Amino acid sequence: MKPPTASPLTYFPAYAGLFASLVLAAACNSFLDIQYGTFGFEMLLWAVAFGLTLRLGWRAQGHVSDAGRQGQKMVLILGLIVTVIVFGPLWGFPRAGLAILATLQAAQNCVTVSRRQLHMGLLVSLIMVLFAASHYRADWTMLFYLVPYITAVVFTLVAEQINSRVQDVSRESLGAGSTRGQWAAIVAATTTILLGGALFYAITPQVTWYNLFWKYGQPGNIGSQGNAPGSGQTSSGQGGGGSAGGDQAEYRDQIMRRGGLTLQDMREAARRKGMPRWQSSAIDHLADLAESVEVALTPIRIGLDELWNDFKKWLDEHRQEIALSLLILIVLSLLVAAWRLLREARPGLWLFAHLDYLRLGILKHHAPGNRGAIQYYAAMQRLLDLHGLDRLPKVNTREYLARVYRTHAHLSREAKDLTQVFENARYGDEPVSPSELIQMRERYRRMFHNVDSIDTACG
Known part of the structure; x- marks a missing residue:
């Protein structure tokens, strides 16, 4: 061992x-x-x-x-x-x-x-x-x-x-x-x-004989005379080369004669000389089963063909109506897609945010006192809302400021100053001074210029 x-x-x-x-x-x-x-x-x-x-x-x-x-x-x-x-x-x-x-x-x-x-x-x-x-x-x-x-x-x-x-x-x-x-x-x-x-x-997809014939041409007469390739001097000791060549010719004729397996081919194969009994019986049963299935499916196939022909006839008769319906469907699909795109892009909010910057940040056209502070705070909210930080109706200013801290820490100072002046204007006793409005304007301009940083932080 x-x-x-x-x-x-x-x-x-x-x-x-x-x-x-x-x-x-x-x-x-x-x-x-x-x-x-x-x-x-x-x-x-x-x-x-x-x-x-x-x-x-x-x-x-x-x-x-x-x-x-x-x-x-x-x-x-x-x-x-x-x-x-x-x-x-x-x-x-x-x-x-x-x-x-x-x-x-x-x-x-x-x-x-x-x-x-x-x-x-x-x-x-x-x-x-x-x-x-x-x-x-x-x-x-x-x-x-x-x-x-x-x-x-x-x-x-x-x-x-x-x-x-x-x-x-x-x-x-x-x-x-x-x-x-x-x-x-x-x-x-x-x-x-x-x-x-x-x-x-x-x-x-599988390769078919028609595919091979189209790509490489039709089978010729090579091998129809003499010994078959690989058969030696005799074909299994029972027949000469001429018999092998005849087998090749017959096989080639069968390929050219049909494109698929038929019931007759199956029954002829079952009667082939030397075929084992079990295989011959199995082939006969397969042929009988295929024939039964074909007989059973023939009415269904005829019915489906009639339905298909009726459907094609209906299409020919209503061609213009179908084309118009398809055109309307395409237009509706485009409108729905445009609506979803606009809802996602929110062009109205984008326009209001940039008008706020033009009016408040550049032209300095704001109301005096407390109303001006409220305008700057509302502009800040629209700017943050445009870039994914919207304020829910039930959220107060402190909760909103805490959310700004969590998501955009680099803007926390500007948001804190704007929120503080807004709270004084909203709930305080003294009016907002012009210097405080100037500070709010500078804080707002700084936030607007850092809008790219806001997008990066949100992503």
């Missing part, structure tokens, strides 16, 4: 997810030759190979065991023999290269004892799936294996991350750890991620 790896992997759901991902990736590649009737045998072969090798890795419990290394050597030797005798002559390259890659991954499974090796296994499965999905024989029926593959990959990554987090918490708390609730957390997280991905896929 060797010491544990840096990030040992001992969680069974992670191994189970890796097994499902590899088997489904192999299924996507085997599905390309489903018409030759070897799909079931190939699936059984890869399932046994991946299952036995991953069992060795899981039983090692985070250690690279001697049994794992011996199993790795045996799988490598057996895989080399099978590649030379079966895969190479049967498929040719690059299809045989994918089989070699799967064999190497099966050998690596024997010593998969760390999270890094788990991620590498998922990466290998992704390469296999990308190769299968980009093949010219791949069509919508491969979704029966692609969707479960995506689910298996997400499940594996979520299981590994949750188990890693549980181990970290257990290690920090010096506890033995617990697996309670992990399955529920894994299922919930996997479901959430898949639903979010499906929603994002549904709301984003």
